[in-house]
Every structure is written in structure tokens, then in C-alpha cells.
Amino acid sequence: xxxxxxxxxxxxxxxxxxxxxxxxxxxxxxxxxxxxxxxxxxxxxxxxxxxxxxxxxxxxxxxxxxxxxxxxxxxxxxxxxxxxxxxxxxxxxxxxxxxxxxxxxxxxxxxxxxxxxxxxxxxxxxxxxxxxxxxxxxxxxxxxxxxxxxxxxxxxxxxxxxxxxxxxxxxxxxxxxxxxxxxxxxxxxxxxxxxxxxxxxxxxxxxxxxxxxxxxxxxxxxxxxxxxxxxxxxxxxxxxxxxxxxxxxxxxxxxxxxxxxxxxxxxxx
Amino acid sequence: xxxxxxxxxxxxxxxxxxxxxxxxxxxxxxxxxxxxxxxxxxxxxxxxxxxxxxxxxxxxxxxxxxxxxxxxxxxxxxxxxxxxxxxxxxxxxxxxxxxxxxxxxxxxxxxxxxxxxxxxxxxxxxxxxxxxxxxxxxxxxxxxxxxxxxxxxxxxxxxxxxxxxxxxxxxxxxxxxxxxxxxxxxxxxxxxxxxxxxxxxxxxxxxxxxxxxxxxxxxxxxxxxxxxxxxxxxxxxxxxxxxxxxxxxxxxxxxxxxxxxxxxxxxxxxxxxxxxxxxxxxxxxxxxxxxxxxxxxxxxxxxxxxxxxxxxxxxxxxxxxxxxxxxxxxxxxxxxxxxxxxxxxxxxxxxxxxxxxxxxxxxxxxxxxxxxxxxxxxxxxxxxxxxxxxxxxxxxxxxxxxxxxxxxxxxxxxxxxxxxxxxxxxxxxxxxxxxxxxxxxxxxxxxxxxxxxxxxxxxxxxxxxxxxxxxxxxxxxxxxxxxxxxxxxxxxxxxxxxxxxxxxxxxxxxxxxxxxxxxxxxxxxxxxxxxxxxxxxxxxxxxxxxxxxxxxxxxxxxxxxxxxxxxxxxxxxxxxxxxxxxxxxxxxxxxxxxxxxxxxx
Numbered sequence: 106x107x108x109x110x111x112x113x114x115x116x117x118x119x120x121x122x123x124x125x126x127x128x129x130x131x132x133x134x135x136x137x138x139x140x141x142x143x144x145x146x147x148x149x150x151x152x153x154x155x156x157x158x159x160x161x162x163x164x165x166x167x168x169x170x171x172x173x174x175x176x177x178x179x180x181x182x183x184x185x186x187x188x189x190x191x192x193x194x195x196x197x198x199x200x201x202x203x204x205x206x207x208x209x210x211x212x213x214x215x216x217x218x219x220x221x222x223x224x225x226x227x228x229x230x231x232x233x234x235x236x237x238x239x240x241x242x243x244x245x246x247x248x249x250x251x252x253x254x255x256x257x258x259x260x261x262x263x264x265x266x267x268x269x270x271x272x273x274x275x276x277x278x279x280x281x282x283x284x285x286x287x288x289x290x291x292x293x294x295x296x297x298x299x300x301x302x303x304x305x306x307x308x309x310x311x312x313x314x315x316x317x318x319x320x321x322x323x324x325x326x327x328x329x330x331x332x333x334x335x336x337x338x339x340x341x342x343x344x345x346x347x348x349x350x351x352x353x354x355x356x357x358x359x360x361x362x363x364x365x366x367x368x369x370x371x372x373x374x
Numbered sequence: 375x376x377x378x379x380x381x382x383x384x385x386x387x388x389x390x391x392x393x394x395x396x397x398x399x400x401x402x403x404x405x406x407x408x409x410x411x412x413x414x415x416x417x418x419x420x421x422x423x424x425x426x427x428x429x430x431x432x433x434x435x436x437x438x439x440x441x442x443x444x445x446x447x448x449x450x451x452x453x454x455x456x457x458x459x460x461x462x463x464x465x466x467x468x469x470x471x472x473x474x475x476x477x478x479x480x481x482x483x484x485x486x487x488x489x490x491x492x493x494x495x496x497x498x499x500x501x502x503x504x505x506x507x508x509x510x511x512x513x514x515x516x517x518x519x520x521x522x523x524x525x526x527x528x529x530x531x532x533x534x535x536x537x538x539x540x541x542x543x544x545x546x547x548x549x550x551x552x553x554x555x556x557x558x559x560x561x562x563x564x565x566x567x568x569x570x571x572x573x574x575x576x577x578x579x580x581x582x583x584x585x586x587x588x589x590x591x592x593x594x595x596x597x598x599x600x601x602x603x604x605x606x607x608x609x610x611x612x613x614x615x616x617x618x619x620x621x622x623x624x625x626x627x628x629x630x631x632x633x634x635x636x637x638x639x640x641x642x643x644x645x646x647x648x649x650x651x652x653x654x655x656x657x658x659x660x661x662x663x664x665x666x667x668x669x670x671x672x673x674x675x676x677x678x679x680x681x682x683x684x685x686x687x688x689x690x691x692x693x694x695x696x697x698x699x700x701x702x703x704x705x706x707x708x709x710x711x712x713x714x715x716x717x718x719x720x721x722x723x724x725x726x727x728x729x730x731x732x733x734x735x736x737x738x739x740x741x742x743x744x745x746x747x748x749x750x751x752x753x754x755x756x757x758x759x760x761x762x763x764x765x766x767x768x769x770x771x772x773x774x775x776x777x778x779x780x781x782x783x784x785x786x787x788x789x790x791x792x793x794x795x796x797x798x799x800x801x802x803x804x805x806x807x808x809x810x811x812x813x814x815x816x817x818x819x820x821x822x823x824x825x826x827x828x829x830x831x832x833x834x835x836x837x838x839x840x841x842x843x844x845x846x847x848x849x850x851x852x853x854x855x856x857x858x859x860x861x862x863x864x865x866x867x868x869x870x871x872x873x874x875x876x877x878x879x880x881x882x883x884x885x886x887x888x889x890x891x892x893x894x895x896x897x898x899x900x901x902x903x904x905x906x907x908x909x910x911x912x913x914x915x916x917x918x919x920x921x922x923x924x925x926x927x928x929x930x931x932x933x934x935x936x937x938x939x940x941x942x943x944x945x946x947x948x949x950x951x952x953x954x955x956x957x958x959x960x961x962x963x964x965x966x967x968x969x970x971x972x973x974x975x
Contacts, residue, residue, distance in 0.1 A: 270468050270483050283485065287465045308405050308487045310412055365967050366434040367959040370807040371482050371796040373470040373726035 117337040118214040118296055119185050121225060124149075127183070134178050138188040138195050139217065147227040149187065149213075149220060153234065157194045161324055166205050166243060173207065173239045180207065180240055187213035187220070192295030193286065196329030200345055206242030212295060212333060219293050247332075249318045249344040251356055254278065262316040267331035268350070271372060274363040278320065278353055281361075282309065286327040289334045296334055303338055313340055320346035320353075387684060388739065388746040391452045392677075393535065395445065395542065396497030400504060404428055405490035427510060427548070429503025430489050433482070434797050435969055440489050441797055442467075442481045444496065445506040447538040448516035448531050448558075449477030449750040453736035456748065458499040460729035460736075462492050471732060473725035475790060475843055476555070477515050477750040478506060482797045504543060510554070511547045511624070514538045515570075517560040518751040522710035522717060522759055525561035527576045528587055533613070534558045536674040537620060546624060551631030552639035554624065555596070562876035566752055568604040569595040569846060569874055571641045572623055579610030588612040591619060594645030594653065597840035601880050602642040605650045607657060615661070617674045622660035626653075683744040683760060695767045698781065702770055705822045706783040710759070715744070718758040718769055719783035721817075723810040724791040725754030727778075734776040742769050753790050753831075755783055782813070782822035786830040786913070789813040790843060794836030794853065795957070799969035801836035803853030803864045803889060807958040809834045809842075815893050826904070830913040832896065834866070837968075846874040848914045849896055850881045855966040856888060858945045862964050864889035864957040870899075870932060871917040882921050885936040887943050890954050898942050902929060 119127075127133035128151055137144050137152040144154040153176050160169070178184055184202060186195040195212050202210045213220070221227060249257070258264055264281040266273050273283040288305065291297040311317070317335055321327035325347035335343045354360070404425075411421040422432075425440070433439035444459070451459075459479055463471045466488045467481040474480055484492055493503060506513060514534045521529035537556065541547050547554070555570040567573030573592035578585055591611045595604025611619055627641045630648075645653045708717040720735070727735075735756065739748050744760035751757050761769060773779035782788050791809020794801040812832060821827055835842030835852040844850030850872055856865030865888050869881030887895045900913070906926045907916045923931055929938070948955050957964050 274483065285465070287469075288488070304405075305488070305491060308408065308490060310409060310487075363436060365795070367794070367796045367804045367807060367957075368434075368468070368483055369796075370804060370810070370959045371470060371472065371726060371793065372468055373723065373728045373731070 115209055116211045117333050118294075119211045120214050121220060121223060124185055124213055125225065127185070133183045133185055134176060135213075136176070136184060136186045136195075136198060137217070138186060138190075138198050143189070145229060147221075147229045149217070150226055150228050150230075151232045152187075153232060155198060157188075157197060157326070160198060160201065164201055166241060169201050169205050170239060170241050173202065173205070175234060175236055177235045177237045178202075178207065178239055179237045182209065182237075184210040185213055186210065187215075187217055189217040190326075191216060191286070191290055191330070192333075193326040193330045195295075196333050197324065197326045200247070200325070200329050200332060200347070204244055204247060206240060206244060214294050214296065216295065247344055249320075249346040251346070251348065251352055251358065253344075254318060254346065257316065257318065260316075262318055263311060264346075265317055265319045265328070265331055266350075267319055267321045267327040271368060272322070274366075274368055276350075276354075276360045276362045278350065279359050279361040281320070284309075284331060286321070286330050289330055295330070296337055299337060302334055306335070306338065313338070314342065315340075316342040316344070318344045318346050320349040323349055323351035325349050388453050389684075391455060391500040393447075393539070394500040395447065395502040395504075395538075396493075396500055397502065397504070398494065398497045400428060400502075401490045401493035401497055404430075404493055408486055408490065423508065425489075426508030427505060428489075428493065429506035430484075430486075431507055432799060432969075434795065434799050434801070435967075438486055439483045440486055441793075442484050442489060442492055442503055443474070443506040444479045444481075445502050445504060445513045445542075446478050446750060447514055447542075448520070448534040449518055450531075450535075451479075451501075451748050451750065452746065453739045453748070455499045455501055456732045456736040456739075458495055458501070460732040462495045463732075464729045466492050470726050470728050472793065473722060473727065473750050473754045473756060475725075475752060475754055475792075475841070476513060477518075477752065478513055479750070480793075482793070502542075505547065507553075509550045509552050511541045511550070512553055512555050514541075514556045514558065515566070515752070516558040517564045517566075518749040518755075518757040518759075519564050519708065519717065520558070520560045522712065522715070523560035523564060524709075524711040525563060526711075527561075527578055530558040530560065530574065530576045530589075532676045532678055533574075533616065533674065536676045537617070539675060540617065540672075541620075541624075546621070546628070550624070550628055551633045552636070552641075554627065554641065556620070565873075565875040565878065566846075568592045568878040569597055569601070570604065571596060571627070572620060573604050574616075577610065579612060581610075581612050586612045589616060593623060593657065594642045594650070595878075596640055596642040597843055597845050597880075598640065598642075599637070599838050599840075600643075601840065601845050602646055603878050603880065605645070605654070607654060613676075617672065618661045618664050619657070622657050622664055625664075626656055626660055681745055684746055686742060686744050686762065686765070696771050696774055698774075698779070699767055699770050701820075701823060702779060702781045703766055705781045705785050705787070705828075707766060708784065712760075714763055715759075716761050716763055716766060718761050718766070719751065720756045720758075720773070720778050721780040721783040721788050721813075722755055722778075723813055724789070724806045726810075727756070731776050731778055734772070734778070738769065738772055753788065755788065780817055782817050784828070785822040786827040786832055786848070787813060787816040787822040789816070790831070790833040790847070792835050792842035795959075798836060798841075800839060801853065802855060802966045802968065803836045803866065804958045804960070805834040805836035805842055805851070805853055808851075808889060808892060811958060812893055812896065819897075821900075826907070826912050827900065828912070830917075834892075838867075843874075844872070845869060845880045846872040846878070847881060848872065848917055849899065851887065851892065853889075854886075855964065856886065856945065858947065861948045861955055862966070863945065863955045864964050866892060868895065870935070871914075871921040873914065873918075877918075879918070879921075882932055884932050885939055885943060887939075888945060888954060889957055891943050894942050895939055898939060899935065902935060902938055 592604030872881030
């Protein structure tokens with residue numbers, strides 16, 4: 106594996122069998138990122154509901170810390186996150202936990218729909234939660250801000266836009282390269298096997314030790330998945346521009362586009 | 375990190391692809407060469423040649439993106455392959471694929487760095503892009519009705535596949551003066567044999583008193599800035615002469631084609647400059663030499679085993695026939711020579727189809743077609759064959775669910791448009807979108823229901839290079855720029871009376887039509903035709919009469935049509951009509967902008 110760090114290595118994804126045994130052992134906290142009404146219809150046993158919208162309403166570190174503590178997540182508790190949106194929403198939550206200093210957080214490698222299709226157990230009971238303590242150790246090294254981007258780029262950081270190709274062609278942050286989120290998944294899994302992802306990164310001449318900043322359209326979901334795809338390869342210097350292109354535009358920063366081509370008219374949508 | 379795996383056990387007796395055209399090592403080599411090119415270790419011209427040889431064009435205004443063209447010999451594609459194309463489009467392209475006028479799929483705006491991943495995926499499903507572009511023998515076409523057409527003498531498909539097996543990756547074809555096109559067709563009517571380098575129509579002939587299978591062979595046709603209709607080589611070319619004939623023609627072209635001037639490098643120019651008789655003699659002599667000098671007998675491997683037709687389950691429960699069915703069945707289906715079976719043509723818009731629709735089409739081919747495959751057609755369309763007549767209402771219902779049930783496929787309402795300014799470097803206008811606009815309007819006006827217009831065609835190219843095949847359309851257009859004072863606007867040149875059957879004719883230029891007046895102009899032509907036609911006469915036949923100068927009292931010649939269209943095509947000032955000056959798909963004012971053409975690379 107390229108670029109193994111000295112830090113404690115965390116698993117980026119967890120497969121269904123592993124998660125089931127951890128749920129049986131009660132050695133894991135599972136977060137379900139879907140809407141409350143979907144959660145109530147049924148969820149993975151013992152999963153706690155944290156709809157993405159609730160988190161986005163206030164994702165300040167203090168608020169996130171409160172959530173973690175109220176869910177009974179301590180510094181050492183392994184957390185596994187899932188959604189039904191190809192892992193993008195789960196990635197955003199996982200990143201947020203990582204940002205406040207929670208190290209052991211992973212993504213379930215399939216979505217809830219696939220979990221059900223596999224015939225695995227679901228129920229609609231809400232687990233009892235016991236409050237616990239969690240420390241706050243912010244990890245600014247995984248966060249990128251608008252002000253950070255330009256100087257970082259000048260120093261060689263690679264800016265990765267995880268939106269779909271047509272959106273990227275229409276407008277993107279100057280100098281960004283495009284790795285559409287659809288490239289990251291394979292078949293039933295939210296992330297491709299490592300050897301596939303590594304080949305795609307190598308095809309782009311990206312070195313394992315490069316600094317990479319991912320962004321997407323508005324709140325860092327698609328780029329959250331991009332962030333974890335790169336992390337799964339052992340790349341350590343990856344950041345998420347969490348406020349993404351929406352903020353960039355609102356700040357009226359420069360924008361690049363593929364001009365003089367009517368590519369939207371090729372879409373059969 | 376181990377992955378959760380899901381094994382799907384779908385009952386599937388659909389046939390899989392028979393020939394593996396793909397080579398995984400070509401994908402790996404592509405990825406290596408992209409890296410070398412990016413590192414400046416490979417000259418851009420050398421890289422371009424390599425890229426084109428492997429089916430990847432540059433995109434409009436950018437070599438960082440490719441248009442990947444598949445090579446689908448005879449237009450044949452299977453369900454598992456369609457699903458793979460759907461996945462690859464979603465992952466690396468724009469979530470839609472495009473069906474070309476030469477039966478291939480094209481994936482647009484793929485990052486150059488990902489082309490190798492697409493080639494890898496295609497190879498995994500038996501498909502290739504090798505020699506789909508560049509100066510090579512392009513995909514060998516075969517009528518989508520081959521094998522089921524009531525008028526054909528025999529099914530030419532196995533010959534198209536065998537010829538591809540022989541020519542693909544053959545050193546003979548790796549560096550021709552220019553691209554080279556071969557079309558097989560089923561019969562005279564479902565044509566396109568006379569407008570390619572080698573066109574072939576099956577026929578029976580007598581050789582030494584024995585009836586034999588063979589072909590009518592046409593040479594030196596082609597569409598482009600200057601177009602020519604092909605010449606017939608000889609009365610009858612028996613099947614055992616087929617390979618020698620093809621090889622003889624390619625060798626002559628390779629030796630004598632114009633390598634100095636790319637614009638005149640196609641074989642049709644060689645034939646024209648040399649004169650047909652001289653060229654014909656050369657071919658016959660070359661063919662005799664090849665046969666004499668061969669120390670090893672080279673034969674086409676023609677697989678003539680009959681395809682076993684699957685039993686397809688017919689649901690005994692009759693669905694209620696959905697609204698619009700009878701209109702659709704009239705304009706989109708074709709009765710096969712085999713009783714009880716039909717072909718179903720899908721009306722796409724300028725050949726575009728989404729990944730979701732491709733998956734639905736794959737599923738329907740499994741469920742409803744006895745041969746379990748799909749063929750891409752000659753007019754940016756897709757075709758199911760071997761569908762039981764009783765199943766047609768169910769097919770229609772399923773197509774409705776995925777937005778593919780538009781009527782008009784086999785009528786004038788189905789319009790061909792090349793990719794134009796959506797992705798092509800040479801385009802001057804958005805012909806792609808215009809074709810969609812015309813088609814939508816004509817379906818809304820129920821043009822497809824008018825029997826007088828059924829046999830006619832509308833085809834649109836975004837520049838004079840004929841990728842939209844405008845010259846063989848009843849009403850054809852190619853794009854350019856017009857000007858009123860200082861203001862530029864998108865403007866098409868319209869030609870009339872083209873056809874591609876046994877009376878293959880290139881369209882005659884009539885007049886120039888602004889992009890935003892194309893729809894009104896066609897409708898005006900229909901109106902003139904209706905008031906001038908003889909009883910029972912169709913638009914295409916009336917047009918032929920007018921072009922031959924035998925028009926009626928009101929419209930004697932093509933010039934009279936031009937005169938009648940003058941009020942429709944007149945340009946307003948920019949102040950009175952700003953929209954007139956913008957092309958379809960753009961808000962800004964129009965300007966012509968092109969990059970380097972790669973057809974010529």
C-alpha cells in the first residue's frame with residue numbers, strides 16, 4: 106500500500122458480514138443517515154438515525170460533539186455509517202465525526218437498499234441511548250476553506266471536482282480536475298476495489314503523497330465520497346472543501362468553463 | 375477492506391456475444407501511452423494517430439476529452455453489452471450514449487485519462503474500439519433488416535462478421551491513405567450500398583451453370599465535401615471471390631490513394647480522377663494477381679450455422695392496449711419475412727439514449743426477442759428483431775415506461791442529426807439539437823401519419839462534411855454561417871431529392887435556410903408539394919420529378935421552390951428578432967468557431 110502513515114489506520118469501509126457480527130457483539134455504533142420517515146419504516150438493527158439535514162442545520166463542532174455524546178459514542182467507539190444515496194451522505198457524516206477528532210469511523214460498503222436486497226436483517230426498533238463523554242480534538246488538516254484553495258494549489262495541491270461531467274464542463278473552480286462520483290462505485294459497492302481506484306488515480310499521474318482537495322456542488326457529500334475513495338488507497342494528505350462550489354460562487358471567485366460547445370444537447374435526459 | 379458481494383441469480387437464457395472483438399492489452403497500452411504523452415515523451419502527432427486507431431477522437435475545443443467510438447460489426451449488440459455500455463457511460467461519460475449513422479455507439483466527453491478504463495470495460499464484454507476512427511477500415515455495416523427482410527436473397531450478416539474478422543487488426547489496413555468504409559445491405563430498397571467505398575448487395579448468380587451465392591459490388595461511392603455514387607464492379611461477384619475483391623480494392627487504394635492532400639484522399643477521388651474503367655480494370659487485374667500469387671489459401675470464415683431461435687414466453691394475459699399503440703405500430707414496426715414476427719424500430723432523438731434506457735432496452739431484448747440481440751440501424755436508431763406480433767402491445771407499454779415509445783421511426787418524422795457543436799471540432803452549427811427540435815415538432819404535428827411523407831427523409835449535418843448524410847436525404851441540410859450587416863446567424867444550405875436506394879441520387883442544392891427557419895421551411899415545402907402533387911404521389915417521387923424538370927404547372931423546377939421559399943428564409947434585423955441570431959442551445963450571439971479536424975489526422 107502506498108503512503109502508509111504512522112497514525113492509527115482506520116478501515117474506510119466495512120462489509121456487511123463484519124458489521125453484522127459487530128452488531129451482535131454490541132461493539133459498534135451504527136448511524137443511519139436517511140430521512141426520519143424512511144428510518145421508521147425499518148433500518149439495520151440498533152442503528153441510530155441522524156438525517157443529514159439535521160446535521161447540516163448546524164454542523165458546528167460543538168453541535169456534532171453533542172450528537173456523538175448523546176448517541177453514546179466515546180472516543181474509542183467504532184462507528185459505522187450508512188445511507189441509501191450511494192454512500193455520499195454517509196461520507197459527509199463520517200467526515201464530520203473525523204473532523205471533531207473521532208478516529209474510528211467507517212462506511213458500510215453497501216447502501217441500505219442493497220442490504221435489504223441481500224436479505225439481511227432489518228427492524229424498526231429505536232435503540233436505547235446512554236449518554237457518554239467524547240473529547241473535542243479538531244482535525245483542521247482534513248478541512249479546506251475557500252481561502253486555503255488558491256495558495257495550496259500554487260504549492261502543488263490537486264483540486265478534484267466530484268460532480269458529474271456536464272456540470273463540471275459548464276463551470277468549475279479554475280484548475281480543478283474532474284473525477285465524477287459515479288466513477289468511484291462499482292456494481293453493488295459504494296467504492297470500487299482498491300486496485301481499480303488506484304489505477305484510475307495513476308492514470309491521472311497523481312502521486313500517492315500528493316495533497317488533494319475534493320469538492321462538489323454544495324455541501325460536501327459527493328466530494329465526501331471522493332475523500333474516502335482516496336483515503337481507501339492509503340492517501341493521507343486529503344482534504345474536503347466542505348462548503349464546496351456553492352460557497353465559491355457566492356464569494357464571486359473566478360470560474361472556469363468549457364466554452365463554445367453545446368454539450369448539454371447531447372444528453373438524452 | 376473486503377467487499378460485500380452480491381451474486382445475482384437471474385434466470386437468463388439470452389445469448390451472449392459470439393465473437394470477442396476486444397483485447398484487454400490494448401486498454402493497458404492506451405493507458406501507458408496517455409502517460410507518456412502527458413509527460414511529453416510522445417509526440418502529439420504520434421499520439422493522435424494511436425488514439426484514433428483505438429477509437430478515441432478529440433472533443434470540441436479540447437484534446438483533454440475524447441469521443442469514444444465503439445466498433446460494432448454489423449451493428450450487432452447483446453443485452454449484457456448494452457448494460458456494460460450503460461455503466462461505462464454513467465461512470466466515465468455523460469450518462470447518455472449516442473447511436474451513430476454507422477451503427478456504432480459513441481461516448482462523449484470522456485476524460486483522456488479514463489479512455490483506457492472504458493476500453494477495459496468494453497473488452498471485458500467482448501467489444502472493441504479498435505479501428506473505429508483513423509485511416510483504417512471502419513466498422514463494416516450490415517442492414518439491420520438482414521436475415522428478416524422479405525426482399526433479400528440471403529442474409530449477408532455472416533459475411534459482414536467474417537470480413538471484419540479478417541480485416542480487424544490486419545497489417546494491411548493499419549495505415550491507409552484515409553478511412554475506408556464497407557457496407558453490406560439486404561436488398562436494393564434498404565440501401566446505402568452506393569455511397570461507400572465498397573457496397574455489397576446479396577444476389578444469386580450462375581457460375582458454370584451452377585447457381586451460386588454472391589454480391590453486387592459497388593466501388594468508389596461516398597459522401598463528403600464532394601460526393602460520388604458508387605460504380606458496379608461486374609455483373610456478379612460470387613461469394614468465393616468476395617475476400618479477394620475486398621483485398622484487391624484495399625491494396626489499390628493503399629498504393630495509389632492521395633497521401634499528399636488529405637482533403638482528396640478518400641478512394642472516391644482516386645476513382646474519379648483515374649476514371650471508372652481504368653479503376654475497374656485495375657481491381658480485376660489485382661484480384662487475379664492476388665489469387666495467383668497466394669501460396670496459402672485464404673478464405674473468409676463465414677459462420678453459416680443457423681441461429682437457434684429461443685422460445686420466448688408469451689404472457690397469456692392480454693394487456694389493455696395503451697393509447698397511441700396503433701400509430702406507433704404503423705410507423706415503428708416492420709413485418710419480417712418469417713410469418714408471425716416483426717422488427718421494432720426505436721425512435722431516438724438524434725441517436726441519443728440514456729443509460730437507464732439502455733438497461734431497459736437490454737431487459738426487453740431478453741424478454742421479447744427470439745434472437746436475443748439488438749441491432750443498431752443506419753439512421754441513429756436501434757432495432758429489436760424477432761419479436762412475436764402478439765407481444766407488440768406489451769413491447770409498446772414497456773417502451774412507454776422509459777420514454778422510448780415515440781412514433782415515427784420509419785417515417786420522415788425521424789430526423790438524423792450529426793453531433794454538431796455538441797462535441798465536434800469541425801461543426802459550425804448545432805445540427806444535433808436542430809434535428810431534435812424538428813423531430814419533436816413533426817411528431818407533435820403527426821407528420822408520421824401522413825402516407826405521402828413516409829418514404830421521405832430529413833438529415834442534418836453541422837458542416838459540409840456529411841456526417842449527418844444530408845446529401846442522401848429527401849430534404850437535407852448542412853450548417854454554416856450567414857450574415858446580415860455585421861450580425862452573424864446560423865445558416866444551413868438545403869439540398870433536395872437525395873436518396874440511397876437503387877436510384878441513389880445526391881441531393882440538389884436549393885437555397886440557404888436560417889437555423890431558426892428550418893421547421894417553417896420544411897412545412898412550406900410540404901404545403902407546396904400537397905398543392906402540386908399528382909394523385910397518389912409521395913414527396914420523394916414528386917421531388918424527383920421536379921428535379922428532373924418535369925414538375926407541374928406551378929412548380930416546374932427546383933428554382934421555383936426556391937422562389938416560393940424566399941419570404942420564409944428572409945433574415946429579419948437583429949433588433950426585430952434577436953433569437954434569430956442565436957443558434958439552438960445558445961443564448962449568446964452566433965459565431966463560427968472550429969478546431970482542427972481529426973478525420974484528417
